[in-house]
Amino acid sequence: MNIQFPEDFVWGAATAAYQVEGAAFEDGKGESIWDRFSHVPGNVERNETGDVACDQYHRYPEDIKLMQEMDLQAYRFSISWPRIYPQGTGAINEKGLDHYDRMVDALLEAGIDPWITLYHWDLPQALHERGGWPNRDIADWFTDYAVTMAERLGDRVKHWMTMNEPWVCAYFGYRDGIMAPGIKDHKLALVAAYHFNLAHGRAYNAMKAIHPNLKIGITHATQQHRALDDHPESRALAEFLWEENNGIFLEPILAGSYPQAILDKYPDQVPTLECTDLAEMNNYDFIGLQYYCDTLIRNGERVQEKLPEFEYTEMGWPITPDGFYNNIMEYVRRYNPKELAITENGMALADEVGRDGRVNDIRRQGYFKAHLSAVHRAIQDGAPLTAYLAWSFMDNYEWACGYRPRFGMVHTDYATQARTIKESGYLFAKIIRNNGF
Numbered sequence: 001m002n003i004q005f006p007e008d009f010v011w012g013a014a015t016a017a018y019q020v021e022g023a024a025f026e027d028g029k030g031e032s033i034w035d036r037f038s039h040v041p042g043n044v045e046r047n048e049t050g051d052v053a054c055d056q057y058h059r060y061p062e063d064i065k066l067m068q069e070m071d072l073q074a075y076r077f078s079i080s081w082p083r084i085y086p087q088g089t090g091a092i093n094e095k096g097l098d099h100y101d102r103m104v105d106a107l108l109e110a111g112i113d114p115w116i117t118l119y120h121w122d123l124p125q126a127l128h129e130r131g132g133w134p135n136r137d138i139a140d141w142f143t144d145y146a147v148t149m150a151e152r153l154g155d156r157v158k159h160w161m162t163m164n165e166p167w168v169c170a171y172f173g174y175r176d177g178i179m180a181p182g183i184k185d186h187k188l189a190l191v192a193a194y195h196f197n198l199a200h201g202r203a204y205n206a207m208k209a210i211h212p213n214l215k216i217g218i219t220h221a222t223q224q225h226r227a228l229d230d231h232p233e234s235r236a237l238a239e240f241l242w243e244e245n246n247g248i249f250l251e252p253i254l255a256g257s258y259p260q261a262i263l264d265k266y267p268d269q270v271p272t273l274e275c276t277d278l279a280e281m282n283n284y285d286f287i288g289l290q291y292y293c294d295t296l297i298r299n300g301e302r303v304q305e306k307l308p309e310f311e312y313t314e315m316g317w318p319i320t321p322d323g324f325y326n327n328i329m330e331y332v333r334r335y336n337p338k339e340l341a342i343t344e345n346g347m348a349l350a351d352e353v354g355r356d357g358r359v360n361d362i363r364r365q366g367y368f369k370a371h372l373s374a375v376h377r378a379i380q381d382g383a384p385l386t387a388y389l390a391w392s393f394m395d396n397y398e399w400a401c402g403y404r405p406r407f408g409m410v411h412t413d414y415a416t417q418a419r420t421i422k423e424s425g426y427l428f429a430k431i432i433r434n435n436g437f
């Protein structure tokens with residue numbers, strides 16, 4: 001195969017604060033909803049917490065050396081809101097700001113562009129106690145925090161993402177209760193979703209007022225629902241789930257409107273749409289598109305079991321690279337976005353370091369090649385894609401699954417904190433050097 005990416009295409013990898021940092025109670029950091037949730041027995045596999053994780057809070061200089069070895073051009077990481085504002089609002093923890101300041105400088109010195117996510121699910125617990133995302137005041141709380149970060153780092157950091165996958169926070173956090181803060185209330189989930197959109201837009205405007213040149217986006221898990229048959233109910237369900245999972249976040253931000261299907265189905269659950277709110281939401285410079293797999297539908301229902309015609313990952317997710325291409329093109333067709341970046345894509349395996357000291361993750365190498373081919377094909381067909389950031393730079397804390405699924409291109413030995421670049425990491429480095437494969 002000979003696949004060449006556009007000349008200025010950006011290559012990198014991603015992580016998130018709670019998944020890698022550790023130092024959960026150090027240097028003045030406040031408690032987050034994930035600190036609270038992970039410490040409740042039964043919420044996470046084997047009751048594992050992110051207290052230590054990969055200890056990147058202390059080991060980032062070593063990790064940046066590994067990034068250099070892999071020729072990464074960009075590193076996407078998130079800021080822990082309660083490290084900056086331990087109570088969510090009010091007093092600032094200078095030690096938290098200093099930490100990210102040093103990390104940004106170290107990345108830049110190493111020739112790696114920092115891409116920052118402001119909210120990757122670790123809400124200050126104190127704000128949860130004041131109502132959390134279902135409280136409309138959060139749009140201002142979040143904006144104050146975003147402004148603090150833009151003032152401190154906006155002179156050196158160009159790419160910002162306000163939120164990571166609000167779909168997961170709203171539905172898994174407030175509707176299904178399987179992630180922090182662990183609430184089961186459909187209406188609260190839809191109210192939270194509205195406030196995610198509002199907080200994004202308000203923060204966007206406030207950050208731009210400080211540094212007009214910042215590139216500010218938001219990331220979304222693309223949830224393509226693939227109907228495996230022609231059953232009209234399968235197609236209807238796939239279409240509704242598109243709106244419920246993608247449209248509710250994308251339409252307000254990209255088009256300044258709300259999906260009619262959602263308003264029709266839940267007339268009493270979506271907050272009253274204010275024109276001024278919609279205008280605020282309708283702001284972005286790029287959309288971060290994150291893709292893992294399609295959700296399969298058959299006979300008008302979601303397929304729960306594993307199907308023989310698909311291969312599955314350690315998460316139990318089917319491997320569907322064609323779905324990646326279809327998803328990207330669906331974004332383009334429905335919303336015509338000005339710029340897209342792949343901000344996460346990758347697979348979980350049960351990797352181990354071999355006797356020879358290597359981690360030979362053959363299946364991940366195949367996954368990357370197949371998914372990068374899909375990205376390339378979408379670029380050829382006109383998708384405005386400018387970057388590919390793999391998930392993940394290193395094995396880390398996979399939320400309610402704990403440390404079991406390993407997504408990294410770098411293996412983490414959690415007992416010793418030793419890092420080993422996997423064969424997929426070396427492959428990725430080669431792809432970066434050749435700008436293709």
Ligand code: FCB
Nearest residue numbers: 016164165168221391398
């Ligand atoms: C995404 C999350 C990321 C990671 C991957 C596997 O939904 O953004 O933190 O957990 O899934």
